[in-house]
Amino acid sequence: MAQALLNGVISGLLIALPAIALSLGYGVLNFANFSIGAMITCGAYLAYWINTSLGAPMLLAAPFAAIGLAAIAIAIQHGVYRKIEDGGHVTMLVASMGVAFVLENAVRLVYGADVRMLDVPVARPISWNGLRLNHEQLLIVVTASLALGAVNLLLKCTQIGRAMRAIADDPELAEVRGISRRRTIDATWAVSGSLTAMAGMLIALDGVVEPLMGWNYLVSIFAAAVLGGIGKPLGAFAGALIIGLAEETSALLVSTTYRQGISFVALILVLLLRPQGLFGKARIRG
């Protein structure tokens, strides 16, 4: 049981990165980005490319992959989403599905459908009172916690963070107050790209690199973001922890094949019982 809880927290931290990216994007851009799974895959392959083809260690590959995916995300914003921003959020959502297919197949075009591994040394897991924690998991805990702390700081204490929250609250008023919508949206994509790239790398470290790796997390990510009240990045963090714990502890009762099903059940329950998300009040609107 304790082991399941530990695994749950780790998997929750892992989901939290893209869930926050999704929630932030929803708040600022006002659409649910379905390509978040493919972005995870893309981030992992970027790291794989730098790590194996260029032979750089992961410590070096990680920041470059994050910057790379941030740049790709901004390029997609300029090339795709900006062109259709007057079409409404459903149009953007469908477009993001298209982006997902393009990203995923671009990866396939270069690397094929083979399962690959990052080039990292194998180490013995750490044991403590019967709990097992391997080095990759430790890395997940440290990296994810640092990234989440940084995002929290960015949102609460920096000018660009306030701009993001202002646009999420009321885009028209934000313009009147002198906030450049385009610049803030680019910054939001940069943050989303970095967070998802980090998630991709961490998933790859703990498992394998393959074209569908991001898809497998899509339901969990959406469930976590909705659970926390979509558009509230810090709620998404709590939502991710709950989803992670639910998925891992359920493995004690039912087969692990049902992991995604558990996320779905959680998602449906929240939508039925508390559509504004688990955490407190509905947003004040109008």
Add this chain to the structure above:
Amino acid sequence: MIFSAERLLMVDVSAGYGALDIIRSIALRMERGRITTIAGPNGAGKSTVMKTLAGSLRPRQGRVIVGNRDVTSLSPPERARAGLGYVPQERNVFKNLTIDDNLRIGFEFVRPKATPRDFIVARCRVLELFPDLTPRMKETAGTLSGGQRQMLAMACALMPGPQILLLDEPSAGLSPPYVRRMLDAVQAVNQAGATVVMVEQNLVEAMRVSNDAVLLVAGRVEGVWSARSFLSDRNVRSLFLGDTNPDVSMRREGASRDGASAA
């Protein structure tokens, strides 16, 4: 004197939504250092004039000039940086953000080069006008009452020290004592040096503090008065009160129809 005032000109401005013009060939001159109130019946285009001045609506034709600078092609953020402070009629505060964050956001994007000290000074100055806000800095703006929210909205617009303040119905939905306080605050801002242009329904209170009054009817300027003579003008009285119609004073049905359309 804290603010530096500028004059505001509208030259032959037509604007609206889609193909339809709500305001047509508006020419207005709002002198520096004065309070100009735009009055008119519902649907006359008062808010459209304000949105055109603030930049959230692009005019189809004509120019908007601040001081000697043509700002017609500037976006709302650029106009804010050009010295136009705008308080929309509704949705004029960030409801899910704290009052402190609201004030900060009101300042930092319009004055990107300002130092942290400039911000503190600006906040002190604004809170002097609206002392009610001081004890509630950490609270969410959505928890404020209607009157306090309106004050916060104006405080945010004042934070960067605009040369011209545009107010769209600052007293809408407020109780009579708040209406008075709100318009007193408008007067205080004006005395501190800012040109004020406002739309108001509460004409008696508005005229108490205004210098000039503009009457807008069906998208056109009907006339400009000094605030003192505005409410005693026969044309104005007939429009708002429907008591007499000077042009067709003998035809009662014509008079009552005009009265109804102005209500």
